[in-house]
Amino acid sequence: MENADYTVALSTVISLAGLWALWAFLYRDYCVDSFRQRMFDLRDSLFDLARSEENDLKFSDPAYGQLRSTLNGLIRFAHRVSWIQFVALILATKGPATESASYERRWSQSLKLKSAATQEHLNAMRSAAHILLLRHIVLGSPLLTLTILPAVFVMYWASKAASVLNRPLVQIDSAALSAGSL
């Protein structure tokens, strides 16, 4: 091997080792910390909702307790969530959904006694937690980040473009209808 080839090979291998360390330890830890920070923000919003006197949610309500405990659990075990486990969970829970049905039943009963506005707030917070969880799963894997994020980016701008184009298209439809009815 020539001197230059050797230097390039060794330099590349050292760089690969550095990239591996960055991915295996630092990036993974950052993803977990970032997810936890966003979940803490969501939990703080839930706390402020219960503290506020503008709605009927109280700290002693089962709905508050269930959602807060759920958020606590997601924060506590954020380091164990990954796309591999998510896929394994999907495959493992293909049968009758007893555990998830039990959670939903308990959630519905907790919400029953609350006003429509409070129910909407709490359901929105639960949805926000799910979105953060999916974001954590995707960003925690460089492979998913490189494949799914571009698709999400394209879909987002396509929906934006569709909403911008909708009004002129409706106007054209209206003019066409008038012309077609003559």
Added chain:
Amino acid sequence: MAESVGVVAETLIRWGALVLIARYVFLTVQSLSGETTIADIGVRFLANVRVSEAVAWILAGTSTFYGLRQRKLRKDTIEREHGRVQELEQALDPGRTSSTLTTRGTTRPEDK
């Protein structure tokens, strides 16, 4: 079961990549066997490093160091504020539940 499968698969991917890199190191060194000494390797490597590559290495190293220091600063801040937030929230909600992370916002050793 799903969690166990996930942990095993993740461990395999993480450490399998390192094994692959180690193999490349071995192959690189093996190609030089019988032709050179460790001293030669060191001298040749240093003699062939270009200024631009050296600057890139310095940038990568200092950026990593900066990130690690910022992370430490963030955890120090969490540790400083943690008790106060907990006390104030418990004054409003005596039944306040916790995520049970450490006071520095990290995973508890028993949960790893």
